[in-house]
Amino acid sequence: MGGMACLRICIEHGAREASADGVTPGKIDRTAALYIETRWPPPRRFGQVAPGAYVLIDPNADFLDGEELKQIASELQLRLFGTQGRDDLCMLTYEGDEKEVLRFSSLPEADLLSMRGGEPPPPVGRTRVITRDGVHELAPWGSTPRNVAQVAADPTDGPRLAWRGVYNPVTEYFEASQPQFMLREPEKTVLEDSDYMRADLAMLDANVAALETQPDRRVQTDFRMWSLVRTSLRETYQAKLATLPSAVVEQLSAQIYEVPRDLPFSAIAPLRDLLRPVFNRIELRIEDAGFNVRAVPANLIDGVVLQLSGTDELQRLLTLRRFLSARRQYLDLKLRQGVTGLRSRREFDLCRELRLSSVSGPIVSGPFEEPLPQQAFSQTDLPLRKAPSTPRN
Numbered sequence: 001m002g003g004m005a006c007l008r009i010c011i012e013h014g015a016r017e018a019s020a021d022g023v024t025p026g027k028i029d030r031t032a033a034l035y036i037e038t039r040w041p042p043p044r045r046f047g048q049v050a051p052g053a054y055v056l057i058d059p060n061a062d063f064l065d066g067e068e069l070k071q072i073a074s075e076l077q078l079r080l081f082g083t084q085g086r087d088d089l090c091m092l093t094y095e096g097d098e099k100e101v102l103r104f105s106s107l108p109e110a111d112l113l114s115m116r117g118g119e120p121p122p123p124v125g126r127t128r129v130i131t132r133d134g135v136h137e138l139a140p141w142g143s144t145p146r147n148v149a150q151v152a153a154d155p156t157d158g159p160r161l162a163w164r165g166v167y168n169p170v171t172e173y174f175e176a177s178q179p180q181f182m183l184r185e186p187e188k189t190v191l192e193d194s195d196y197m198r199a200d201l202a203m204l205d206a207n208v209a210a211l212e213t214q215p216d217r218r219v220q221t222d223f224r225m226w227s228l229v230r231t232s233l234r235e236t237y238q239a240k241l242a243t244l245p246s247a248v249v250e251q252l253s254a255q256i257y258e259v260p261r262d263l264p265f266s267a268i269a270p271l272r273d274l275l276r277p278v279f280n281r282i283e284l285r286i287e288d289a290g291f292n293v294r295a296v297p298a299n300l301i302d303g304v305v306l307q308l309s310g311t312d313e314l315q316r317l318l319t320l321r322r323f324l325s326a327r328r329q330y331l332d333l334k335l336r337q338g339v340t341g342l343r344s345r346r347e348f349d350l351c352r353e354l355r356l357s358s359v360s361g362p363i364v365s366g367p368f369e370e371p372l373p374q375q376a377f378s379q380t381d382l383p384l385r386k387a388p389s390t391p392r393n
Helices: 013-021 025-039 066-081 098-105 109-115 193-213 231-242 265-275 313-324 327-333 345-353
Strands: 003-011 045-050 053-058 089-095 126-131 134-139 161-168 173-181 219-224 252-259 282-286 303-307 336-340 358-360
Touching: 003 025, 003 098, 003 109, 025 045, 025 053, 025 066, 053 098, 066 089, 066 126, 066 134, 089 098, 089 109, 161 193, 173 193, 173 358, 193 219, 193 231, 193 252, 231 265, 252 265, 282 336, 303 313, 313 336, 313 345, 327 336, 345 358
Parallel strands: 173 219, 219 252, 252 282, 282 303, 303 336, 336 358
Antiparallel strands: 003 053, 003 089, 045 053, 089 126, 126 134, 161 173, 161 358
């Protein structure tokens, strides 16, 4: 897998007053994402997993270069605060095993800033504080072996998943969890339909395993549309779905991805015959905000979810507004309408004002090691960073 770390970007407490001059957490996220994208080219990979939190992967290195991270911190400092502040921006990086990296990505900012003084102590692994003046190790490599870098993944272990909360902005309630792959091996140049099928069925297995130990949770699971329509793969899907325990199926919903603007006629039979008899809820996940929802046969699906992508804030808002402009159509058809990939409070508020059925993304919740319990949660306290052990009634 190579070197992997979580990078957290914090604003010093005193510098938060600079938000009046336009330096806000939202601006930091936008600036950092665009900057890291230019400084972290392929085959290196990165992804934002929470506000101010990024997972960085370098497949050609065993660990990340502290001097390079120092340069990133210095240039981000100048881009955000100019030359007025001295240490307004604080960056911490953590390298360790995958579970600890995931935990580090969701630590409250106050804990991160306090960690520099030793309370709370940094996690076992390698924790570094990076400012434009230098790199300081809070915790060097200790007795923890670097499993992520040195041990090849066993394909029989299945995918490494994390789950984000799916939130109803009207009732202010976390209703389900949405899985995502935290790490992927470098992908083939060309992926076959059967490759996607195997990945989706591996995700299904991981979701089932999670629900067998936590039967009170609700989880979404993914299916690629173009793999579902392949006749040669039909028997494999049928065999897998036939083995699902009925108690677990009641807690699962299906989302179909890679859906074009017009649902192909060839997709109707697989949705109707393969998935409809199994899942109580089926949603299409689209990327084209102009999706032709009126062309979908009645009773075939229960909702449509827009996948927001890209880093251009204006383009994201335009895409979101176009999708929301069809709100009346969805209400007339009695279909749920949701959005995933939300990154800003402005995007969330647009969805909330039009009373969408569900939203998810970094602005809603961090990634967690297990599905979230269903729970009430005030929208003013979002994003959810720490999953409670029991649901709040």
